[in-house]
Amino acid sequence: MIPTLTALTAPAFVRGELITEDLVRFGGRGAVETFQTPNPQKLLGALPLFDPSSLRDLHEIPFEEIVAFLAAVGEALVLQRNAHLQEALELSAQFSDMTAPLVRSSFEQLPALFTPDAVRELADATIGIRYLQGWVPRTMGDGRTASIRAFGARAVHIIAGNSPLIAALSIIRNAIARSDAIIKTPSNDPLTALAIARTMGELDPAHPITRHLSVAYWKGGDTAFEEQLFQPAAVEKIIAWGGFASVTHVVRYVQPGLELVSLDPKRSATIIGREAFASPEALNEVARRTATDVGALNQLGCINARVVYVACGTDPDGIERANRLGEAIYTELQRLPEQLSTRAKWFDPELKADIDALRASPEWYRVFGGREGEGAVIVSQLDEPVEFARRLSGRVANIVPIDDPADAMREMNAYTQTVGIYPESLKSTLRETLPLHGAQRLVSLGYAAHPSVALPQDAIEPVRRMVKWIVDERCEPDVVQPLWASTTREEAERR
Amino acid sequence: MSIVADAERFADGPAEYFGHSWYAMQHVAADELAALQFAALRRRFAELRNAIPALTLLADEAGVDTLDELNDVVPLLFPHSVYKSYPSALLVRNRFADLTRWLDRLTTFDLTGVDVSGCTGIDSWLDTLEAHTPLRTFHSSGTTGTLSFLPRSMHEWDQMGQAFRCGLFQYSDPLGAGGRHDGEWFELIWPLWRSGRSAITYFPGLALPHLLGSEDRLHALRPGRMSSDAAYFAGRVRAAAARGELGKLEISPALRARREEFEREQREMTESIPRFINEQIEKLKGRRIWMLATWNVLYNMSKAGLDAGLEKVFAADSLVTTGGGAKGQVVPDDWEEVVQRFIGVDHVQHSYVMSEITALNKQCEQGRYHFEPWIIPFVLDPDDGAPFSREGEHTGRMAVFDLIAATYWGGFISGDEVTLSFEGCACGRTTAHAAREIERYSDKRGDDKITCVAAEDAHRAALEFLTGEFV
Numbered sequence: 034m035i036p037t038l039t040a041l042t043a044p045a046f047v048r049g050e051l052i053t054e055d056l057v058r059f060g061g062r063g064a065v066e067t068f069q070t071p072n073p074q075k076l077l078g079a080l081p082l083f084d085p086s087s088l089r090d091l092h093e094i095p096f097e098e099i100v101a102f103l104a105a106v107g108e109a110l111v112l113q114r115n116a117h118l119q120e121a122l123e124l125s126a127q128f129s130d131m132t133a134p135l136v137r138s139s140f141e142q143l144p145a146l147f148t149p150d151a152v153r154e155l156a157d158a159t160i161g162i163r164y165l166q167g168w169v170p171r172t173m174g175d176g177r178t179a180s181i182r183a184f185g186a187r188a189v190h191i192i193a194g195n196s197p198l199i200a201a202l203s204i205i206r207n208a209i210a211r212s213d214a215i216i217k218t219p220s221n222d223p224l225t226a227l228a229i230a231r232t233m234g235e236l237d238p239a240h241p242i243t244r245h246l247s248v249a250y251w252k253g254g255d256t257a258f259e260e261q262l263f264q265p266a267a268v269e270k271i272i273a274w275g276g277f278a279s280v281t282h283v284v285r286y287v288q289p290g291l292e293l294v295s296l297d298p299k300r301s302a303t304i305i306g307r308e309a310f311a312s313p314e315a316l317n318e319v320a321r322r323t324a325t326d327v328g329a330l331n332q333l334g335c336i337n338a339r340v341v342y343v344a345c346g347t348d349p350d351g352i353e354r355a356n357r358l359g360e361a362i363y364t365e366l367q368r369l370p371e372q373l374s375t376r377a378k379w380f381d382p383e384l385k386a387d388i389d390a391l392r393a394s395p396e397w398y399r400v401f402g403g404r405e406g407e408g409a410v411i412v413s414q415l416d417e418p419v420e421f422a423r424r425l426s427g428r429v430a431n432i433v434p435i436d437d438p439a440d441a442m443r444e445m446n447a448y449t450q451t452v453g454i455y456p457e458s459l460k461s462t463l464r465e466t467l468p469l470h471g472a473q474r475l476v477s478l479g480y481a482a483h484p485s486v487a488l489p490q491d492a493i494e495p496v497r498r499m500v501k502w503i504v505d506e507r508c509e510p511d512v513v514q515p516l517w518a519s520t521t522r523e524e525a526e527r528r
Numbered sequence: 529m530s531i532v533a534d535a536e537r538f539a540d541g542p543a544e545y546f547g548h549s550w551y552a553m554q555h556v557a558a559d560e561l562a563a564l565q566f567a568a569l570r571r572r573f574a575e576l577r578n579a580i581p582a583l584t585l586l587a588d589e590a591g592v593d594t595l596d597e598l599n600d601v602v603p604l605l606f607p608h609s610v611y612k613s614y615p616s617a618l619l620v621r622n623r624f625a626d627l628t629r630w631l632d633r634l635t636t637f638d639l640t641g642v643d644v645s646g647c648t649g650i651d652s653w654l655d656t657l658e659a660h661t662p663l664r665t666f667h668s669s670g671t672t673g674t675l676s677f678l679p680r681s682m683h684e685w686d687q688m689g690q691a692f693r694c695g696l697f698q699y700s701d702p703l704g705a706g707g708r709h710d711g712e713w714f715e716l717i718w719p720l721w722r723s724g725r726s727a728i729t730y731f732p733g734l735a736l737p738h739l740l741g742s743e744d745r746l747h748a749l750r751p752g753r754m755s756s757d758a759a760y761f762a763g764r765v766r767a768a769a770a771r772g773e774l775g776k777l778e779i780s781p782a783l784r785a786r787r788e789e790f791e792r793e794q795r796e797m798t799e800s801i802p803r804f805i806n807e808q809i810e811k812l813k814g815r816r817i818w819m820l821a822t823w824n825v826l827y828n829m830s831k832a833g834l835d836a837g838l839e840k841v842f843a844a845d846s847l848v849t850t851g852g853g854a855k856g857q858v859v860p861d862d863w864e865e866v867v868q869r870f871i872g873v874d875h876v877q878h879s880y881v882m883s884e885i886t887a888l889n890k891q892c893e894q895g896r897y898h899f900e901p902w903i904i905p906f907v908l909d910p911d912d913g914a915p916f917s918r919e920g921e922h923t924g925r926m927a928v929f930d931l932i933a934a935t936y937w938g939g940f941i942s943g944d945e946v947t948l949s950f951e952g953c954a955c956g957r958t959t960a961h962a963a964r965e966i967e968r969y970s971d972k973r974g975d976d977k978i979t980c981v982a983a984e985d986a987h988r989a990a991l992e993f994l995t996g997e998f999v
Contacts, residue, residue: 194978195979221977275980397615
C-alpha cells in the first residue's frame, strides 16, 4: 500500500501509558479511512489483566474520589483548551460519519457528562451509590443477614462510533463500576476514547481509574488477536454495542466465565396522533419536533426517527393532511441549526436510487427533496412504509398515514428502540401495548435524540450487568435452621 | 444516412443484423460500433420519450429532449428499483387494477382497457395481461420478499432468443466459421419448473424455438408452470421470519388455502433432484446437452456423478453456462475442473447476467466479460452517479442501455460495482469488457465501522440462515 502523508495515527493507551510504536496500517481504500495504530499483537502482553487482585486499588478508593476524579477529567475536556479533542475534531473529516459542526457540538457536550451531579445520578439510578460504596445489609425472611456489594469486573467494550458520546459514556460507566476497561475503538471513531484517556493520563497517570483504562484498535473479527484476548482468565465481560457484525463475531468467545452484554442494533419510530392537525400552530410544532427527531446528529443514531406513523386517516383528506405535514417536516429539516444537524456527510447512493425510483410512481409516493443529499421526506400515499424503510439515513423520513394510532403497532418489532409520540395523552394509551411488540423507550416527540444516560437502555440495565453482584450472608444457627441439624422425617412428624 | 437505417436493423434484430454470428457481433470496429449504438439510442429515445410515462416524467424534469452523445442518456437511466416502486400492499391485497395502472407507466402498451377486476392473484393478473396485450411480463425471484416486474413484450423475448443462440457456439466454433449452425440443437437439462414468470423460469420457453427446436429436447425437473403467487408467498414468509414478524404477515385467505400445496411442491422438488439428474444421465449420455445454472448446482451434481464413477458423460460439444457469483458460499478451487470432467467438456462458459437486459455477456479467454453489442455499458461514479469517460478503464457502478428494448425503457442503473474497459481486449474482441470481480454495492460494508443502528445486514443474515434451512 502506498503510504500517504495524511494517514491518521491513533496511538494506543494502555493502563496510563501511551503507545506509539510498531505502527500498522488499517482501513479502507485511499487516504480516507486509512489510519495507523500500534500493532495489536504487540499489545497483548499488557492489555489483559490476568491478576484479578489488581482491581483491588479501584475498590479501595471512596466513591466520592471517583466522582472528584471524573469531575476533574470533565473540566479538562473543554474543547477550547484540550489539544487531544482539538486534534480529534480536526481529523474527524477523515474518519467520522458526522460532519465537523456535529463533532464539535458533540465534543462540547462532553464536560456535562462528567460533572459530579451527572456522575452521581448515573451511579445512583443505574446501581445505587450505596452498593458502590460498600456492603449494603438486608435481613431476609429466614433471619439471615445478607450484605450486597457491586464489584468491578474486567471488561472489553466494543463501542460504536456513530456518536463520540458513546466513548465518554463507556469510560464513565467503567469508572463508577470500579471496573477495568479495554475499549476497542471502531474505525468510525478511533480518537474520542483515546482523547479522553490521554486527558486522564495527563491529570494523573497513576490514578487507579487511569490505570484501569486501555484504548486500542484492532480489526473487529481478527480472530488471531481476539482468541488470545477473550479468555475467561483475563476478561469477564464483553460489552458490545450495535452493529450486527460486531455483535455476531464476539458471540463465538462467549463461554462460562465470559459474559456478553449486547446493546443490540436498533431502530426507532414515531407515532403522531390526529391532534397534530388541530391548528396551524400545532402542525408547525409537530413538524419542528419531528424534524428534530429525524435530523438530530444527522440521523446517525438508533434513537433517530425514521418511519413516522401519522393518524391522519387514509381517505383522500387524510392523505392530503399527511402530505402537508410531510412538506412542513421537510422545511423544518432544512432549518435545523448547524450544531444539531447538517447536510449528510455521505448520502447513500443506493438510498438515493430507491428514492428516485419512487418518483416514477407519484400516485403512491410523494417525495419532498432528496435530490442533493439535503435530506428528504417521503409520504406514502397508502398505509405502508416504503420497501427500503430499514435503510433510511442521511435525514430521510417516511411518513405513513394510518387511521388509528394503534395501527402503527404492526410495524414494531424486536428491533424497535425509541418511539417518539405526540401528544402526551396518546403515549399514556400506547405504553401498555407498545412494549409487548418490542418498543423499549417511549418519549415525547422532539426528544428522541435527547436521552438521559442514567436510564435503562435497550430494555436492559447495562451498568447493573457490568458489575458483579456479590453477597456475604451471615447466618446464626439459633436464627437460621442449620442444615447439619436438619430434622429427620420422624422428628418432623412428631412435631 | 445509412447509419440510421443500419441502426434500426441493428437494434430491432441484432442476430439478423450480424448474420447470426457471434464472432461478427464481437468484432465490429470500436468506433463503428459506437456510432451504431449512438444512432440506435437516439432512435429509441425519440420513440419512447413520450410513450413511456415514467420516462416522460424523468426527461421533463431533467429537461432532456435530444441526445448529443452516449453519456447524455445517463440522467435518464432508471434506478433498478423502479420496477418494484409499487407499494407491496397492492400485491398483498390483490389490488390489480392499481398495479396495472402502475405497470402502465413503464410500457408503451396501453393497459387502460384491460379488465383485471376478476384477478385473484399474480398468476391470473399476468395471464389477463398476456391475453389482451403482447406483454410477457417477468418478475424477480422474490427471495427477499418483494417482486420486481419488468414489462418485456413478445418482440424483445424473441429477439433475445435469437441473439442468445449466436454466442452458444463460443467453444465449439470459436471463429464463427459454422454460420448459423442450422439444424444444430441442444438438449436442455433443466432442474426447475418447465415454465414460469420469474426471469429464470422464463428461460426454457425462450430457448425452445431458438435453441432446442423441439419440446422433446427440453428436460425439465417438473412439468407445468411455477406459480408466481407461490414464489412471492415463499419469499414473504422467509422475509417475515427473518424479521421475527411471521405472526404479523398479512396473507389473503386464497393464499392461505394454498400454502400447504406450495410447501409440498417445494419439498418434492428439492427431494427429486438427485433422481432427476440420474434419469437425465441415463437418457442423454453421449448427447449434446446444455446446462445453465449457478456454480453450486453444477458442482454438487458433478461431484456426486464423479463419486459414482461417472466421467465425460455427455458429448464434447455440450455447453455448460454459469453466472451469478458465489451465492455467499466458499467456492472450491477445483469446481470447474470437477464439472468439466463429469460433463466431458473443455470449458465452462461464464457470463455476466442481469435479468433486466436481454444479453448473456460471456467471458473470453482472458477472463473478461464482453458486453454484447446491443448493450451499451456505462460506468458511473459510485457517489454522485456521473458517468466516467468512454475511454480507458474505470471502476464504478454498472449501468446499461439495452437497445433491443422497444416497448419499455432499456436504460437502468445496477447495484453492481464493476471494472470496465473500453479499450481493445487481448482476446481480439472489440466490445467493452468487464473484469471478473463483480461485487454488489449493498454487500460492501464500511471497514469495521460500528453504529448502533440496525441495518439491513442483520435481516440479510437472518434471511440467509433461514434460506439455508429450507434448502
